[in-house]
Amino acid sequence: MRKKVEPFKVIMDTVKALNKGDIFILHATIKPTPLFGLMKTKGYAHKVEKIASDHWVVTFLHKSSKHKLETFEEYHKGLESQLEQECPAESYPSQIYKVDNRGLEPPQPMIRTLKKLEEALPGDEVIIHNDRIPVFLIEELNTLGYDYNVEDLPDGSARIHIYKK
Structure with a gap:
């Protein structure tokens, strides 16, 4: 490119x-x-x-x-x-929070994730596990300026590591 x-x-x-x-x-x-x-x-x-x-x-x-x-x-x-x-x-993050959002109906996974990010301190990491890649959440993370990594897991679910600045 x-x-x-x-x-x-x-x-x-x-x-x-x-x-x-x-x-x-x-x-x-x-x-x-x-x-x-x-x-x-x-x-x-x-x-x-x-x-x-x-x-x-x-x-x-x-x-x-x-x-x-x-x-x-x-x-x-x-x-x-x-x-x-x-x-x-x-x-490395001072605190790691894990949020299991599997089985929840939208928009609950996004609401829970954003709430946990509000609670987290700078330097913390929030790891979420969703049924699939949360496209709308990723757009919001980009808008808010968060760094993150996405893992597409073999079972079709996704694990996202989000880093609070």
């Missing part, structure tokens, strides 16, 4: 060439949210990491690769462990 080239065709050509056991890692200058739904219809789970304000890394793995899903999760846990070692402790 930095070269002002439309990446969609390149991405789709790459996806067509993938075998079901392959892992596709995409580096982007923006969070490619529209791609998540498209890839899900093609049978792919994803993990999103925000490296910098203009650097996102998305890892896609076909859901039929059940034997690799655990490896996929272990890989990301290993990355998190590596980041913990490389980053100073003060950059």
Whole structure:
């Protein structure tokens, strides 16, 4: 995208060439949210990491690769462990809140999440677990300026890590 080239065709050509056991890692200058739904219809789970304000890394793995899903999760846990070692402790949240929003009817998950964010202090992290990726909440988080990471889980649910500034 930095070269002002439309990446969609390149991405789709790459996806067509993938075998079901392959892992596709995409580096982007923006969070490619529209791609998540498209890839899900093609049978792919994803993990999103925000490296910098203009650097996102998305890892896609076909859901039929059940034997690799655990490896996929272990890989990301290993990355998190590596980041913990490389980053100073003060950059991590002082308090972590977990909110399970599964089974609730909209707008309850969004209301509960925003309420917990109001209660949280700067530096805290709120982790929510929803039945699916909460598109409207993500729009609100972007509007409010929150940093967050989205995990699309193999069962179709989503875990979102939200960081209060």
